[in-house]
Amino acid sequence: MYRIRFHGRGGQGMKTAGRILGAAFFQEGFEVQDAPRYGAERRGAPIFAYVRAARAPINERGVIRQPDLVVVADDTLVPVPAAGVLAGVSEQTVLLIDSFDAPDVWRRRLNFPGPILILPAAEDVEDRAERRYVGAACAAAAARLVGVIPWPALAAAVRDELPGFNPAILQKNLDKAWDAYEQMAAHAGLVQERPAMPADVQQSPNWVELPFEDARFATPAIYAAATSVNVKTGLWRTLRPVIDYDRCNRCWWVCSTFCPDGAISVDPDGAPHIDYDHCKGCLVCVAQCPPHAIAAAPEHLAAAEEQP
């Protein structure tokens, strides 16, 4: 069975990527199971999709614990624990990252035991969330890596899974998919089918006898204020608002009032400060600043500048 996970942000087409690959496997006569996994709909938040494909009926369900291939459409997700990009990987897992950085850069960053491949980030588009074709590209790259999906099957799957698309946009998707398919040519077949772990090798489940706990603790109640600040929603950001303090005229703090998340504070001198741990990059502040003192910069560049 092939077990493949796609990781991306809401809006980047990971669900579609999973479906394209699933459809392609299905066309090639495989039994398939594909599904997205996300909480409520949230543009920019981490989501993943998974695909299982096998020649025999698939008797597994739910998230893939031991992936053969992990495809990461947005490399800013790798350091986000909640994204779970590296969950269950082993030295047999192939990691494919859509990135500007080289494989050895990633190997230095991650303690990853298996092969790391890079899908070169196709365009220097400012807003990563706007990279509409990354879903089709990821699916195509995955198809080439498993080595059992010929291009016509992949192309047919792209067409099936993007019905009602403007023909020009559909063609763009196919072009990007073809590029990615070709880019992986040297590694065709690198991702192999693996059987399920044998029963006698599996570790025992580590069950515990849950102790009774007082209702004071065993209720979903939060006895503190504003614990949400622990969640770094700044990691959602693909564009970063940057204040030019020379142009800022310390108005009645338009930016601070209109920021939906309250991520802009105003200091005693009336100067606004953006909390980059939490700014989601909606850019309402950019749009509303009266003297246009706030500009949007690509997050991956701004974040790189912050590295020591």
Add this chain to the structure above:
Amino acid sequence: MTRRLLTGNGAAAWGARLAGVDYVPAFPITPQTEIIETLADWIDRGELAGRLVTLESEHSMITAAGAAAVTGVRVFSATSSQGLLYAMEMLYTVAGWRAPFVLVNVSRGLAAPITLEPDHNDILAARDSGFLQLHCATCQEVLDSVLLAYRLAEDERVRLPVIVNLDGFYLSFTREPVAIPEPEAARRFLPPFDPETNQFRASAPVSQAVAVLGGGPYSYFRYEMQLAAVNALTVYDEVAGDFAAAFGRTYAAVEDYQSHDAEVVFVMMGSFAIKAREAVDRLREAGWAVGLLRPRLLRPFPAGTFQRLLAGKRGVAVVDQNLSLGKGGVLYMELASALYGQPGAPPVLASFIGGLGGRDIGPEEFYAMARITRQAAEAGRAPPPRLLYTLEELREVRTLQAIAAVERRSLGETP
């Protein structure tokens, strides 16, 4: 201690009064309405220092009940049947809030067809909700159970809401002698409500009942409710012991009537179990070795007690006044799962279903059930479940059908 004639509804109201309840969110429904009317009357006269508010539906009523309980006051409410089901979403919800309060349910058969008379389908629909359940057979037991229920709900080892169930009509509107505890004695048995962390205060912000995402955390909270519900087995025995010491009335989790040397045992809940008691007496006079076990506590289910009391018995006749459509009697299923594989478990359980919509169960039917169970025990094979129904009743239905123009031969033809 004064002894007066009280209906089951009146007894429930007295239980709430003696418990010194602060808040009564209410909504009328037959056959419970007299409870809230009585409480409203006492409040208007200044005899009860509580607040009663009529909500616009039972779903809202239970929401308000839980919300007030987690704000830190002692809450009482009452409903039946369709109202209990209308609130069903909130029964699960407020139990998950760990809101400790008492809800009286006056059992009534469920629509459709809509009816007014009792059976146990309504209360049993709530058995998975997280509410604990006490089932009463007499008006005295109703009053006493309300007090027991508060001690149970508010115990820090439990902190779950409790339903006290009584049968509509046969208890709700039937008067029996009831000893009413002195308020002081009731207060000693049931001290004022300790809200613990159930509170909203300006100086101590709390987010209660928040969403939980992820199977691991969700399971933790649900499993803890299960552990708390199971704790209630021990807590109930303690509380019942305190009650017996204070008031001289003993309410074991399972009432044991003559089962010790019985070969065949009836298992039955609610007020009709009193009729089973009578049948046991008559059968014993005729030389039979029969007994009766009546669970008062249904949630948590007193499995251990049943295993112990039924060990070595030859046959059990489970009489269900409820019907899980497509399967059968609920008490039967609950008992069977508690006994299966246990040492000494009776080899034969017989399932009988009767009393739906208030249908009577006659003494001759009890005797027949005992006979069938004994024969099955001797044969070593469980009989098929029996839906209790007589030829006379069938004839009656045919007469009604004729009036309703349901002609069997002409069904399907244009009238």
Add this chain to the structure above:
Amino acid sequence: MNETVFRRMKDLPSTHLLGTGTPMCAGCGGLEAIHEIYDILGGKTVFVNAAGCMTLLSVYPFTPFRGSWLYTAMASAPAGAQGVRDALDILLAQNRLDPAEDVEVVVLTGDGAAYGMGLSATSAAIERGLDFLYICYDNEGYGNTGQQYSGATPHGARTATSLGRQGFRGYKKDLFAIWAAHRPAYVATVIGAEPLDLARKIETARSLRGPRLIIALSPCPTGWDYDPKETVAIGKLAVKTGVWPLQEYVDGQVAHTKVPHPRLPVEEYLKTQGRFAHLFSPERNEALLAEIQARVDAYWAEAGD
């Protein structure tokens, strides 16, 4: 009302009370309105919530509130508010709660609950004279489930359950009028894009007792299909085109707090959102555009514009 603390923009709060780090979409107009409201209401509150997008403000163990919160169910947040308020009053009356510890009870629901499932609970709460505030964040659809149409969806809008060329065939329910017909203490419409107007109305609501209800139109990038940075611009257009009247009901009278003059054509507002794209492309739907404009014109004609 005559006296207000909020005379100019600089009178608006400069520190924010609602914690960051919630999972609402980037650019959420509902969150914007709520954080502006919370800044003024403060932490001596308990927010009682019905199922909707904002339910996810608090996901264990994270909550943005510096005051309190209780999640109830979709249909019954006003009943939950009743229970909390009554219990607080009982505790106060019995001296079991110090008056300094009292909190204001605030119902928070989306339009799904307010215009639909929760309407009966709200109606009864007003009828009982419950002393509470009700904040409805109205994004004109069942947002948390993917923007299916609700009682608040405007005529012609594309939603997940109105995908045809004509969009939603129904009409937006007039919740303001329904609530006002109950004669509560106060009803008002607000929008995050008009923070001064919003602040004054919250201040007024705070100064009154009894049922006080607010509807905040909440531009929704995900549901209305636009770039998140346009949330405030679209909110301002909703007001300037007269699509979202800013009004209040108090002392038995309805008055508009802002009358758009000149009133921009509704097209200016509609064309900013993907949910109305079918009115413009592949060709203009003149009939539907005219109908929408006519209804807005008729509203303002009756309002005495």
